[in-house]
Amino acid sequence: MFDRLPLPSQFDRTIVAGGTVVALVALPVVLVLLALLFADQISAAEMVFFLAATVILAGALGSVLLPNVVHAALSLVATLLGVAGIYLLLLTEFIALVQVLVYGGGVVILLLFALMLTNVADDPVVSDGSQKPFAMIVAAIMGSLFIAVMLDAQWGNPAATLVPFSEFGARIFRDFSIPVIVVAILLDIALTGAFVNARTAEEASEPRTEEAAA
Amino acid sequence: MIPIENFLILSALLFAIGFYGVMARRSAILILMSVELMLAAVAINFIAFATYLDADAFSGLVFALFVITVAAAEVGLALGIVLRLYRERRTANVDEADSLKW
Amino acid sequence: MTDVLGNTLNLQYELLLPEIILAITAVVVLTLDAFKKELRVGYNSLPFVSVLGLVGAAVATLLLLDNRGNFALLIELDDFTTFFRLLFIGTAAVLIIGSYEYIERHVSHVGEFFALILLSTVGAIYMAAARDLLTAYLAVEVLSFSLYVAVSLAKNDPRSGEAALKYVLLGGVASAMLLYGLSLLYGVAGSTQYAEISEALAAGTGDVTLPLLLGLVLIVGGLGFKAAAVPFHNYAPDAYEGAPLPVTMYLSATSKAATFALILRWFAGPLLPAVDDWAWMLAAIAVATMVIGNLVALQQHNIKRLLAYSSISQVGYMLMAVTALAPDTGVATSGAVLVHMVGYLVTNLVVFVGVIHFYNKTGKEEISDFRGLAQTNPYLALTLTAGLFSLAGMPLLAGFFTKFILFQAVASADYLWLVIVGVVASTVSLYYYLQVIKQMYLYEPLVPGRWRLSATGYLTTGVLFFFMVAIGIWGAPLYEVADAAAGAIFFV
Numbered sequence: 001m002f003d004r005l006p007l008p009s010q011f012d013r014t015i016v017a018g019g020t021v022v023a024l025v026a027l028p029v030v031l032v033l034l035a036l037l038f039a040d041q042i043s044a045a046e047m048v049f050f051l052a053a054t055v056i057l058a059g060a061l062g063s064v065l066l067p068n069v070v071h072a073a074l075s076l077v078a079t080l081l082g083v084a085g086i087y088l089l090l091l092t093e094f095i096a097l098v099q100v101l102v103y104g105g106g107v108v109i110l111l112l113f114a115l116m117l118t119n120v121a122d123d124p125v126v127s128d129g130s131q132k133p134f135a136m137i138v139a140a141i142m143g144s145l146f147i148a149v150m151l152d153a154q155w156g157n158p159a160a161t162l163v164p165f166s167e168f169g170a171r172i173f174r175d176f177s178i179p180v181i182v183v184a185i186l187l188d189i190a191l192t193g194a195f196v197n198a199r200t201a202e203e204a205s206e207p208r209t210e211e212a213a214a
Numbered sequence: 215m216i217p218i219e220n221f222l223i224l225s226a227l228l229f230a231i232g233f234y235g236v237m238a239r240r241s242a243i244l245i246l247m248s249v250e251l252m253l254a255a256v257a258i259n260f261i262a263f264a265t266y267l268d269a270d271a272f273s274g275l276v277f278a279l280f281v282i283t284v285a286a287a288e289v290g291l292a293l294g295i296v297l298r299l300y301r302e303r304r305t306a307n308v309d310e311a312d313s314l315k316w
Numbered sequence: 317m318t319d320v321l322g323n324t325l326n327l328q329y330e331l332l333l334p335e336i337i338l339a340i341t342a343v344v345v346l347t348l349d350a351f352k353k354e355l356r357v358g359y360n361s362l363p364f365v366s367v368l369g370l371v372g373a374a375v376a377t378l379l380l381l382d383n384r385g386n387f388a389l390l391i392e393l394d395d396f397t398t399f400f401r402l403l404f405i406g407t408a409a410v411l412i413i414g415s416y417e418y419i420e421r422h423v424s425h426v427g428e429f430f431a432l433i434l435l436s437t438v439g440a441i442y443m444a445a446a447r448d449l450l451t452a453y454l455a456v457e458v459l460s461f462s463l464y465v466a467v468s469l470a471k472n473d474p475r476s477g478e479a480a481l482k483y484v485l486l487g488g489v490a491s492a493m494l495l496y497g498l499s500l501l502y503g504v505a506g507s508t509q510y511a512e513i514s515e516a517l518a519a520g521t522g523d524v525t526l527p528l529l530l531g532l533v534l535i536v537g538g539l540g541f542k543a544a545a546v547p548f549h550n551y552a553p554d555a556y557e558g559a560p561l562p563v564t565m566y567l568s569a570t571s572k573a574a575t576f577a578l579i580l581r582w583f584a585g586p587l588l589p590a591v592d593d594w595a596w597m598l599a600a601i602a603v604a605t606m607v608i609g610n611l612v613a614l615q616q617h618n619i620k621r622l623l624a625y626s627s628i629s630q631v632g633y634m635l636m637a638v639t640a641l642a643p644d645t646g647v648a649t650s651g652a653v654l655v656h657m658v659g660y661l662v663t664n665l666v667v668f669v670g671v672i673h674f675y676n677k678t679g680k681e682e683i684s685d686f687r688g689l690a691q692t693n694p695y696l697a698l699t700l701t702a703g704l705f706s707l708a709g710m711p712l713l714a715g716f717f718t719k720f721i722l723f724q725a726v727a728s729a730d731y732l733w734l735v736i737v738g739v740v741a742s743t744v745s746l747y748y749y750l751q752v753i754k755q756m757y758l759y760e761p762l763v764p765g766r767w768r769l770s771a772t773g774y775l776t777t778g779v780l781f782f783f784m785v786a787i788g789i790w791g792a793p794l795y796e797v798a799d800a801a802a803g804a805i806f807f808v
Contacts, residue, residue, distance in 0.1 A: 045215075045216055046216055049216050049220060053220075053224050056224065056228060057224075057227060057228070057231070060227075060228055060231040060232070060251050061231060063235070063244075063247055063248070063251065064231055064232070064234055064235030064238065064239065064244075064247075064248055064251070069241065069243070069244060072244060072247065073247065076247050076250065076251075079228075079251065079254065080250075080254065083254045083257070083258060086221065086224070086258055086261075087257075087258075087261055089216070090221070090261045090262060090265045091265055092261055092264075092265065092275055092278075094275075094279075095257075095261060095275060095278055095279055095282070098279060098282055099257075099282060102282055102283070102286050103250075103282075103286075106286055107250065107285070107286050107289050110289055110290060110293055111243060111246070111247060111289065111293070113293075114243050114293045114296055114297060115243055117297060117300070118241075118243065118296065118297070118300045131237060131238065132238045134237070135234050135237035135238040136234060136238070138233070138234075138237065139230045139231065139233050139234030139237070140230070142229075142230045142233055143226060143227055143229075143230030143231075145530075146226035146229065146230065146530070147223050147226050147227070148526075149526045149527055149529075149530045150219055150222040150223055150226055150527065151219060151223070152526045152527075153523060153524040153525075153526060153527045154523035154524065155218050155219070155266070155267065155503070155523075155524065156266075156267055156506075156523070159266070159267075159269070162271075163271055163272055163275060168275075171272060172276060172279075174325070174327075174388075175272070175325065175388065175389075176273075176276050176388075176390070176450065177327070177388055177390070178387065178388060178390040178391055178442075178451050179276065179280060179390070179450050179451055179454050182438075182439070182442060182451065182454040182455060182458060183280055183283055183284070183454055185339060185435050185438060185439070185458055186283075186284065186287060186454060186457055186458050186461055187283075187287055188435065189291075189432065189435055189436075189458065189461045189462050189465060190287035190288070190290050190291040190461055191290075192346075192428050192431065192432065192465060193291040193294055193295070193461065193464060193465035193468070194290045194291055194293070194294035195294070195428075196294075196424070196425045196428050196465065196468070196469065197294035197295050197297065197298040197465075197468055197477070197480075198294055198297065198298070199425070229492075229496060232492070233489075236485075236489050242481055242485060245485050246485065246488070249485070249488040249489055249492055252489070252492035252493075252496070253491075253492050253495065255496065256492060256495040256496050256499050259496065259499035259500070259503070260499045260502065262503075263499065263502050263503035263506075264502075267503060267506050268502075268506050268507065269506070273448075273450065273502075273507065273508040273509075274502055274508075276450060277449070277450050277453075277498075277499075277502070277508065280450060280453075280454060281495060284454070284457050284491075287461070288461075288484070288488055288491075291461060291464060291465065291484065292464075292481070292484045292485065292488065295464070295468055295477060295480050295481050295484055296481060298468070298477050299477040299478060299481050302474060302477055303474075303478075
C-alpha cells in the first residue's frame with residue numbers, strides 16, 4: 001500500500017513503528033483504565049488524566065531516547081497533544097487551544113524542517129553523547145527528589161476556579177498590558193535573530209564562490 | 215476531583231525526562247526538543263497551581279500562556295542559529311562544534 | 317480603572333515614556349537600515365539616531381523623576397527604577413559611541429545590532445522595574461534573546477555562530493529551571509505580585525517548606541546562570557570569546573547589572589522573609605565564584621576570556637553582598653551593591669572601550685599582542701592600566717572605593733569570613749591584571765610606530781576615565797544616590 005504513495009521510505013516505517021508503540025503501550029493502559037472505570041475505582045476525569053499522563057510520558061521518553069530524529073519529533077507531538085489534554089482537564093480550554101495551535105501547527109513543523117535540512121540522509125539516525133549513564137542517574141535523582149518534594153507538601157484546599165473564555169481576552173490586554181507589550185518586543189527580537197542568521201547565507205556564499213573561481 | 219499532586223508529579227517527571235534529554239543528546243535540535251519538554255512541565259505546574267490554589271486563577275494562566283509563546287519564539291531563534299552553524303560546519307551536533315572550549 | 321479583585325489600576329502610559337522612546341527608536345533604526353539606499357543615508361546615521369533616542373529616553377526619565385507609583389501593578393516606578401533607567405541608557409550610549417567604528421567593520425548586520433541594543437535596554441530596565449514575576453520573567457527573556465542574537469552577529473568569525481548556539485541552548489535550560497522555580501514560588505505564595513508574595517512568605521510556609529526551598533534552589537540556579545556565577549558559568553567565556561567585542565562589553569556590563577537589579581528586587585523584596593532559606597546558597601555560590609573565577613583567570617591568554625573570568629569574579633563580590641541582606645541592615649547592603657555596580661560598570665567600560673580601539677587598530681585580541689603599547693600609544697596604555705588597577709581595587713580609583721564600601725557592608729552584617737575570602741580573591745586578581753600591564757610597559761612593541769585613537773575613542777575613554785577617578789576620590793554623591801535607590805525596594 002505504501003509503495004503507491006509518493007512518500008519517502010522512512011514514513012511508512014514511522015507509521016508502522018508508531019502504530020506498534022501505540023498498540024504495545026497505550027492499549028493495555030486503556031483497557032486497565034476502562035476496567036477500573038467500570039469497577040468504579042476511578043472517576044472519568046481520573047481516567048482521562050491517567051490516559052493523558054501515559055501519552056505524555058511515553059512520548060517524552062520516546063523523544064529523548066529514540067535514535068531516529070523523525071521518530072523523536074513525532075513522539076514530541078504526542079507529548080504536546082497530551083499536555084493539551086491535561087490543560088483541558090484543568091478547565092483551561094483556551095490554553096489547550098493555544099497549545100495545539102502553536103505546537104502542533106508551528107513548533108513541531110519548524111523542528112521537522114530543521115531536522116530534514118540538517119540531516120541529509122534518508123533515514124536520519126543520530127548517536128547520543130557518551131555521558132548517557134551519568135545523565136540517566138542525574139535525571140533519576142532529580143525526578144525522585146522533585147516528586148518527594150511535591151508529595152511532602154500540604155497544598156491547601158483545592159478550589160477549582162474557571163476563567164471564562166470571553167473574559168480571557170478582555171483581562172489580558174488590560175490587567176497584563178505590560179507583558180503583552182514586552183512579549184511583542186521579544187517576538188520582534190526573535191524574528192530579527194532568525195532572520196539575520198538565515199540571511200547570512202547569501203553573504204557567506206559570496207566569498208566562497210570567489211575562492212572557487214580563484 | 216483529581217488531587218493536585220497528580221499534576222505536580224506528572225510535571226516533575228516530564229521536567230526530569232527533559233533534563234535527561236538535554237544532557238544525553240548531542241544534536242542541537244534534539245536538545246531543543248528536550249527544552250520544550252521542560253517548558254511544557256513548567257506550564258502544567260503553572261496551570262495546576264492557578265486552577266487549584268489561586269482564588270483569581272488568572273495570573274498563573276497568563277504566565278503559562280506566555281511560557282508557551284516564549285518557548286515557540288525560542289525554537290524559532292535557536293533553529294535559525296542551528297541552520298547557520300550547519301551551513302558553516304556541516305554539523306548540527308554541539309560537541310562537533312568545538313573551536314571554542316566546550 | 318479597576319481590575320476584577322477591585323484593585324485600582326493605574327494606566328498612565330506616559331509613565332513608560334523612556335521605554336516607548338527606545339522601542340520607537342529601534343524601529344526607526346531598522347527602517348533606516350532597510351532603506352539606506354533610497355533615503356541616501358550612510359552608516360553613521362544609524363549610531364547617530366540610536367544615541368539621539370537614548371538621549372531622548374534619558375531626558376524623559378529625568379522628566380518623570382518625581383512620578384512615583386506603579387503602572388497597572390506590573391511596573392514599579394521608584395528611585396530604584398530611575399537609577400537603573402539612567403544606568404542602562406548611559407551604558408548603551410557609551411557602547412554605541414565608543415565602538416561604532418568597530419561595529420561598522422566587524423558586525424554583520426549593523427541596523428539590527430543597534431536595534432537589539434535599544435530593545436535589550438528596555439528589557440534590562442524592566443528587569444529592574446518589574447513588580448510582578450511575569451513582567452520580570454519576560455524582561456529577562458527580552459534581554460537574553462537580544463544577547464543570543466547579538467553574540468551571533470560577528471562578521472567572518474566562525475566562533476560566533478557556535479558561541480551563540482551554546483549560549484541559546486544553555487540559556488534555554490537555565491530559563492526552564494528559573495521558570496520551574498517561579499512556578500513553585502507561585503504555588504507557595506498563590507500570587508505573582510511581589511508584595512503579595514512577600515506577605516505570603518512572611519505569614520509562614522509551614523506546609524510547603526520543601527517546595528519553597530526547591531523553588532529557591534532553582535531560582536538561584538537560573539539567576540546564577542544569567543549572572544554567570546560558578547558553577548553555572550561554563551558558557552560565559554565561550555560566549556564572550558565568540559561575540560563581537562562590543563557585545564562582550566554588553567554581556568559584562570548591562571547583562572550583569574540587570575541581573576543584579578533583578579536579584580536585588582527579588583531577594584530584598586518578596587524573598588526577604590525567606591532569607592534563612594537562601595542565604596547559605598548564595599554564600600556558597602559567592603565563594604565558589606570568587607575563588608574559581610579568579611583562579612581560572614590566571615591561566616587565560618585571550619583578553620576577552622581574561623575579562624570574562626574577571627567579570628565572573630566581580631559577580632562573586634556582588635553576590636557576597638546579596639548574601640548579607642537582612643531586614644535591619646538591608647538598605648545599606650543593597651546600597652553598597654549599587655555603588656559597586658556603578659564602579660564596576662564604569663571601570664569595565666573604560667577597559668573594554670580601550671580594548672575595542674586597540675582591536676580597531678591591530679585586529680588582535682591576545683594578551684601578548686598588547687606588548688609595547690606604552691610606546692606606541694601611551695594614552696591608551698595609561699587608560700587601560702588605570703582601568704585594570706581599578707578592577708583589582710587599587711586606591712584612588714573607583715574600584716577601591718566601591719569595593720571598600722561593599723566589603724564594609726558585608727562585614728557589618730556579620731559575614732566577616734566572606735569578606736576575608738573576597739579580599740584574598742581580589743589580591744589574587746591583581747596578578748593577572750598585572751600580566752596585561754606588564755606586557756604593555758615592560759616589553760618592546762612588535763610593530764613600532766605611534767598611533768592615535770579616533771576622536772570618539774578619546775571622548776568616551778576620557779569621560780569614563782574622569783568618572784572612574786571622580787568616584788574613587790569623591791564617591792559621596794554616588795553613595796547617597798545609591799542609598800536612596802536601594803531604600804525603595806524594601807517592603808518593610
